[in-house]
Each structure stands twice: as structure tokens, then as C-alpha cells.
Amino acid sequence: xxxxxxENTAPQRGxxxxxxxxxxxLWSGYGEQDVLRGIDIALKPGSIVALIGANGAGKxxxxxxxxxxxxxxxxxxxxxxxxxxxxxxxxxxxxxxxQSPEGKQLFLDMSIRENLLVGAANPRARARxxxxxxxxxxxxxxxxxxxACNASTLSGGQQQMVAVGRALMALPRVLALDEPSLGLAPIxxxxxxxxxxxxxxxxxxxxxxxxxxxxxxxxxxxxxVLENGAVTLSGTGPDLLANDHLRASYLGL
Amino acid sequence: xxxxxxxxxGLPLLVAALILPFVVADNYVVHSAAMVLYFAYMASSxxxxxxxxxxxxxxxxxxxxxxxxxxxLLFTGLGLSPWIGMILGGILAAAISxxxxxxxxxxxxxxxxxxxxxxxxxxxxxxxxxDAFLGIPLKGAQGLTVPPVxxxxxxxxxxxxxxxxxxxxxxxxxxxxxxxxxxxxxxLGFYLKAIRGNRDGSEALGIDPTRYCxxxxxxxxxxxxxxxxxxxxLFRYINPERNMGIDLSIDMAVMTIVGGQGTILGPTLGALxxxxxxxxxxATLGGHVLGLHLILYGVVLMLAVLYFPKGxxxxxxxxxxxxxxxxxxxxxPKEVEGR
Numbered sequence: 027x028x029x030x031x032x033e034n035t036a037p038q039r040g041x042x043x044x045x046x047x048x049x050x051x052l053w054s055g056y057g058e059q060d061v062l063r064g065i066d067i068a069l070k071p072g073s074i075v076a077l078i079g080a081n082g083a084g085k086x087x088x089x090x091x092x093x094x095x096x097x098x099x100x101x102x103x104x105x106x107x108x109x110x111x112x113x114x115x116x117x118x119x120x121x122x123x124x125q126s127p128e129g130k131q132l133f134l135d136m137s138i139r140e141n142l143l144v145g146a147a148n149p150r151a152r153a154r155x156x157x158x159x160x161x162x163x164x165x166x167x168x169x170x171x172x173x174a175c176n177a178s179t180l181s182g183g184q185q186q187m188v189a190v191g192r193a194l195m196a197l198p199r200v201l202a203l204d205e206p207s208l209g210l211a212p213i214x215x216x217x218x219x220x221x222x223x224x225x226x227x228x229x230x231x232x233x234x235x236x237x238x239x240x241x242x243x244x245x246x247x248x249x250x251v252l253e254n255g256a257v258t259l260s261g262t263g264p265d266l267l268a269n270d271h272l273r274a275s276y277l278g279l
Numbered sequence: 280x281x282x283x284x285x286x287x288x289g290l291p292l293l294v295a296a297l298i299l300p301f302v303v304a305d306n307y308v309v310h311s312a313a314m315v316l317y318f319a320y321m322a323s324s325x326x327x328x329x330x331x332x333x334x335x336x337x338x339x340x341x342x343x344x345x346x347x348x349x350x351x352l353l354f355t356g357l358g359l360s361p362w363i364g365m366i367l368g369g370i371l372a373a374a375i376s377x378x379x380x381x382x383x384x385x386x387x388x389x390x391x392x393x394x395x396x397x398x399x400x401x402x403x404x405x406x407x408x409x410d411a412f413l414g415i416p417l418k419g420a421q422g423l424t425v426p427p428v429x430x431x432x433x434x435x436x437x438x439x440x441x442x443x444x445x446x447x448x449x450x451x452x453x454x455x456x457x458x459x460x461x462x463x464x465x466x467l468g469f470y471l472k473a474i475r476g477n478r479d480g481s482e483a484l485g486i487d488p489t490r491y492c493x494x495x496x497x498x499x500x501x502x503x504x505x506x507x508x509x510x511x512x513l514f515r516y517i518n519p520e521r522n523m524g525i526d527l528s529i530d531m532a533v534m535t536i537v538g539g540q541g542t543i544l545g546p547t548l549g550a551l552x553x554x555x556x557x558x559x560x561x562a563t564l565g566g567h568v569l570g571l572h573l574i575l576y577g578v579v580l581m582l583a584v585l586y587f588p589k590g591x592x593x594x595x596x597x598x599x600x601x602x603x604x605x606x607x608x609x610x611x612p613k614e615v616e617g618r
Contacts, residue, residue: 133480140469144481
């Protein structure tokens with residue numbers, strides 16, 4: 027499935043497709059400390075890809091590096107064939123890689139509607155933000171009902187909807203979700219995963235980081251296991267769920 | 280809701296300011312009131328960026344000095360009207376603020392504050408020790424005087440009596456408030472609010488904090504510059520210490536923080552409370568304990584931070600315009616998804 031050297035921004039339907047997102051030999055970290063040591067991943071267009079691993083394995087660092095919030099030391103990041111590495115964060119969002127960051131990072135002194143509108147900061151998204159807003163409200167009707175309320179008045183699950191909706195407002199080509207189920211009640215987790223499954227119908231590639239390994243692998247087309255800053259295991263959801271090492275390490279089976 | 284509050288509190292203040300010089304037609308009172316308005320204007324200009332970005336600059340006096348010197352030198356050297364010199368000086372201050380801000384705005388908290396002090400102090404110390412630069416007479420610490428043209432001349436920004444100066448700074452203050460209101464409502468204000476609320480979050484969403492912070496800084500430097508030029512014309516004199524010293528920067532910051540950062544009227548309230556207090560202390564005890572008004576500033580700042588962390592405007596707002604109860608969610612029949 028790797029399409030080295032293929033400079034094609036428009037993913038072809040059927041047959042062999044350029045990856046929606048491709049990361050090659052990525053090294054990154056904070057200060058002197060290397061956190062990522064040669065990461066290789068590729069996301070098929072329209073797929074849901076899960077990124078799992080223990081705390082400190084480098085999952086969030088990978089998202090932050092792809093987003094441009096941390097500069098990579100080495101390696102290459104391509105979005106639909108276009109090189110992202112080295113661009114500032116706002117340019118990367120403009121190209122179409124958008125993350126819903128860990129811990130939601132909502133603007134608590136703003137209304138729900140304002141929070142969502144902040145997501146449409148890039149010119150491409152701003153041009154059609156009212157239409158996107160309606161789509162997000164379709165996806166999460168509760169947000170429409172409560173759009174004038176302050177974001178701080180929402181429950182954890184609703185706040186997570188705002189975070190996901192806000193990222194959708196940026197019109198992503200690849201949407202990255204960092205631990206969307208963190209701190210949510212099980213019933214809310216189920217609903218959230220249903221919504222994510224519905225989002226994929228919009229011709230979007232999703233990269234999802236989760237502690238909720240079992241649930242995410244059931245939904246994902248492909249999964250990567252990160253350990254100590256490197257990919258140690260990769261495969262389809264069912265393959266990974268059947269893997270002994272993974273079952274022992276993450277599912278406690 | 281915010282609009283009405285600003286008007287509820289602001290309109291009576293404006294009316295009071297308009298009739299004050301006619302009720303108390305005393306030159307000393309009018310001059311003192313003009314100084315309160317001047318500080319309110321300067322604090323509002325500071326608030327334009329710092330109050331909305333949430334970074335404390337203690338170098339803003341430099342923008343006042345840059346524009347003040349520019350307007351005085353353009354008048355004495357080229358005979359250019361201080362009104363035009365004021366605008367050109369403001370533009371110069373804004374132009375200088377951009378590279379300075381570009382280098383410092385990525386610093387957070389105290390690091391930003393310290394570099395802002397360094398920038399302003401380097402400039403001030405250089406000016407104090409420079410008699411002439413590229414043939415332009417700066418006269419160092421001695422400062423420059425604005426030669427009187429004799430009598431009242433609008434073009435020369437010189438008036439007999441204090442009343443015109445009073446109304447000029449009052450108009451400038453109303454102007455800076457209107458500019459702040461427009462900014463709050465604009466895309467710039469919207470994104471600044473997001474950046475202040477959650478800088479990392481907004482960056483991850485594709486807002487370029489540098490761009491919006493620098494835009495606000497340049498506008499703030501321009502406004503501060505106008506105030507600096509006004510001050511030079513009011514006293515017909517400019518020197519590095521009074522027009523760009525750190526005292527002025529501290530005044531702008533403390534008045535805004537005590538009054539209420541990121542609000543339209545907060546800086547004016549701060550100036551209204553702090554400047555008269557400072558003056559009284561200076562007049563009654565200044566001869567005995569030098570800098571006592573600064574100690575008092577420190578005490579007031581501590582009390583304000585402890586009891587009114589959002590400024591003295593916060594309790595006033597609760598009292599004059601209590602926030603409406605959160606509206607009950609409007610429950611509309613859900614559309615049935617046909618999937």
C-alpha cells in the first residue's frame with residue numbers, strides 16, 4: 027500500500043490510493059529528550075486508524091508533531107502527498123490536518139456556538155462556516171439546542187462533542203482525535219463512538235488515539251501500537267485484537 | 280448585555296466629564312482632570328493589546344516616547360503641524376512595535392514582561408545620553424521644548440487656557456473606547472479572546488497567535504503614540520523620563536489591572552481611582568517620602584488582585600447589570616435522521 031514518490035493530492039477511488047496521511051522515519055521530542063524514534067505510519071483515505079499505546083509511549087507527541095506544534099528533528103510528514111513538516115500549525119490546519127487535542131481544550135468563557143466558530147479559523151473553512159455549523163448541529167443536535175450556553179456549563183460528554191465538532195468546523199481531510207473518551211461515562215463513550223462512525227461517512231480519514239483499546243479496535247480499519255516512541259505492532263483491528271502480546275499488555279487478557 | 284452595561288456606567292461618566300469644566304471653571308481642576316483623562320486614555324491603549332491578550336507589557340511607554348519625540352521634532356524641525364506629527368509618530372511607534380513584538384510575543388508570562396522592560400529602558404537610556412542622532416538634535420536627558428507660537432493656534436496644537444486640551448483628550452478617550460468596542464466585535468477580538476482563553480488550544484485549531492497579537496500590538500502602539508504626542512503638546516516639553524519612563528508603563532498597567540483588564544471602561548475606572556489618590560499622596564507627603572505613591576500603588580494592586588481579581592469593574596457590573604439567568608435550553612423536536 028505504500029506509494030513512494032507518488033505526488034497525488036486527489037486520492038483515487040478504488041485500487042491503489044495515495045495515503046491520506048503518511049509519516050516516514052519521524053523523530054521528535056522535547057529538549058534533549060527524544061520521544062519519537064523513527065515512526066512510520068500511513069492512513070488509507072477514508073479509513074479509521076487507531077493509535078494505541080501506554081502513557082508516555084509518544085501518542086500525543088506524534089499528534090503534536092504532525093500538527094506542527096513541535097518541530098520534528100528528522101523525517102517526513104505528507105498529507106495527500108503534500109509535505110507538511112516544517113509548516114507552522116495554522117498552515118497545517120489549512121492544508122487539512124486538524125486535531126481535537128487531548129483534554130478538549132475548550133474556550134470555557136465562550137458560548138458553544140463561539141467555540142465551534144473558532145474552529146473555522148482558516149480561510150477555506152471560514153468561507154462556508156455557517157453550512158458546516160449546520161452539519162455539526164445535525165451530528166450533535168444537543169449542541170444546537172444549547173448553542174448559546176457557556177461551554178463550561180456542559181457535561182464532559184457534551185464538551186467532548188464540542189471539541190470534536192470544533193475540529194470538524196476546520197474542514198479537515200484528516201481528523202485526529204486525542205483520547206476522546208477520556209473521563210466520559212461508558213454510555214457517553216458509546217454515543218461518541220457512534221458519532222465518530224457517522225463522521226467517517228463524510229469522506230474523511232480519522233486518526234484516533236485511545237486508551238479504550240477494545241472498543242476502538244472494533245471500529246478501526248487499522249491499528250498501530252506505539253511503545254517507547256516506535257511502532258511495535260500494526261495490523262487490522264481484528265488481527266490486533268487476536269494478538270497475544272496486545273491482549274496481554276493492553277486488554278489484560 | 281455588555282453594551283448596555285458599558286453605556287449605563289459610561290454615559291453618566293461622559294456627561295459628568297462634559298459638564299465638569301463648566302461647573303468648576305478652575306484652571307488647576309481642569310488641568311488635573313485632563314491628567315486623569317490622559318491616564319485613562321493611556322491605560323485604555325495599553326488594555327487594547329495587553330488586556331485582551333493577557334500579557335503584561337511594561338514597555339509601552341516607549342511607544343509614547345517615540346511618537347512624542349517624532350511629533351515635537353517634526354514641528355520644530357520641519358514646521359509640520361503636531362496633529363500630523365502625532366499621526367506620523369503613532370505610525371512610527373506601530374512600525375517599531377511589530378519587530379519588537381515578533382521577537383517577544385512568543386515568550387510567556389514574566390519573560391515577555393522582562394523583555395518589554397528591557398526594550399523600553401534601552402531606548403530611554405540611549406535617548407537620555409544622546410545629544411544628536413544623524414544630525415537631529417535630541418538634547419539627551421535635558422529634553423526638547425516646543426516653541427510657543429503665541430496665542431491660540433489649532434494647527435500648532437497650542438491653546439490659551441486648559442479647556443481645549445481637556446476636550447481634546449476627552450475626545451481621544453472616547454475614541455479609544457470606540458476602537459476597543461469595534462475590536463471586541465471584530466474577528467481580531469474574537470480570536471484574541473480564544474487565544475487568551477486557551478493559547479495552546481487555539482494554536483492547535485489553526486489560529487496564528489503571532490499574527491493576531493501583533494495586529495493588536497501595532498494598533499495599541501499607535502494609540503499609545505497619540506497619547507505620548509498629546510502629552511508633549513500639553514506641556515510643550517518632552518524628555519525621556521516623563522514621556523517614556525518605566526513609571527508611565529507601570530501606571531498604564533496597574534490602572535488597567537485595578538480597573539479591569541479586557542473591558543472597555545476598566546482602564547478608565549482604574550485611572551479615575553488611582554491617579555487622584557497618587558496626586559493627593561504626592562502633594563501631601565511627597566516631600567517626606569519619595570515614591571510613596573508607588574508604594575501605595577503596590578498596596579492597591581495587591582488589594583485589587585486579592586479582592587477584585589477581575590478589577591473593580593466586576594462588582595460594579597454585578598450591581599448595575601446582573602447577568603441574566605442561564606436561559607433554559609430550547610427543546611426543539613429532533614429531526615428524524617433518514618439513514
